Amino acid sequence: MHGKHGVAGSSPAPGFMPTVFLDVQKGPATGATYPVTREATIGRGTGADIVVPDESVSRVHASVRVDGQTAVVEDLDSSNGTFVNGNQISSPRRVTPGDVVLVGATELEVRVESGEGNGPMTPSAPTVIHPAPEA
Numbered sequence: 001m002h003g004k005h006g007v008a009g010s011s012p013a014p015g016f017m018p019t020v021f022l023d024v025q026k027g028p029a030t031g032a033t034y035p036v037t038r039e040a041t042i043g044r045g046t047g048a049d050i051v052v053p054d055e056s057v058s059r060v061h062a063s064v065r066v067d068g069q070t071a072v073v074e075d076l077d078s079s080n081g082t083f084v085n086g087n088q089i090s091s092p093r094r095v096t097p098g099d100v101v102l103v104g105a106t107e108l109e110v111r112v113e114s115g116e117g118n119g120p121m122t123p124s125a126p127t128v129i130h131p132a133p134e135a
Contacts, residue, residue, distance in 0.1 A: 018114045020064065020071040027106030028053045034108070039065035041076070042103055056080055056104030069112060070096050080104055 022034040022042075029052060034040075040049035045059030052061075058078040065072050074092040075082035083102035084093050095101060101108045 018066065018069060018112050020066050021111040021113065022050065022064065022101065022108040023111055024052075025100065025107040025109050027104070029106065036064050036066060036071065039063065042108075043076075044104075052103060052106050054104040054106045057106060058104075061103045062101070064095075064101075067094070070094050071110060071112070073101050078103070 020036040022036065024030050024032045024034075034042075034050045036050075040063065041060050042048060042050045042052060042057070042062045042064065043060040044052055044054060044057045048060050058076070058080070060076050061078040062076055062082045063074050071094070072092050073082060073084060073089065073095050075089055080103075081088045083089065084095055085099055086102075095110045097110055097112050099110045101110065
């Protein structure tokens, strides 16, 4: 039987997005890590994708989405604002590894992984597809 089946350890498909991790450096959830593979909302409400147990965080406070090797953070009209590296943002802001996003009293450090360690995002050699042998 032939079909399209993924193989464990195989290279990511075209359009593969790296995973962004938000590591809690300070706040009620210090030590927690939140992975984001595409897009997620951050807030203290149960409707948020990433629930932060911080009373100074709005129910739906901010959003983060993966964009290439970086991520974009946006404040969602929160009560206390969203800050990147100490500066309040009023429009979507690109963040890179090492940047610190502050929501309420919670500091989230941005980390990005390709899913293959620190290796390249694309194969170093082209993929060659051979036709199935004739029976």
